[in-house]
Amino acid sequence: MFEQLRPSELDAWLQEHAGERPMVLDVREPWELQVASVRPAPAFELVAIPMGEVPARLNELEPERPVACLCHHGARSLRVAAYLAQQGFGAVANVAGGIDAWSAERDPAVPRY
Helix, strand or coil: CCEEECHHHHHHHHHHCHHHCCEEEECCCHHHHHHCCCCCECCEEEEECCHHHCCCCHHHCCCCCCEEEECCCCHHHHHHHHHHHHCCCCCEEEECCHHHHHHHHCCCCCCCC
8 A cells, every 4th residue: 555645745754754764756858857856855756767677676665665656747766666566565556646736836036747
């Protein structure tokens, strides 16, 4: 199982997992990261792995760390969140609305595309 979070709810989720080194996993393509990207914050580590590479790079992720998955609008990250949960990752969340909602709800400096 995994949670669905709006970007505006992420701070509470990060606080809930503060002692566990939470990460935001951005599963968008490299060109998308160049257009708009989340700024890393002390509350989380930002990791970028395109959705199509996640299975092959699964060993780069730690199943015991909380992971919040992010993409453009939330569809790709939803699939990655489900995949990670199936692989035994404990605390997994999908950032519903993706970076588009992130810009609207958390950080208007992030460009919308």
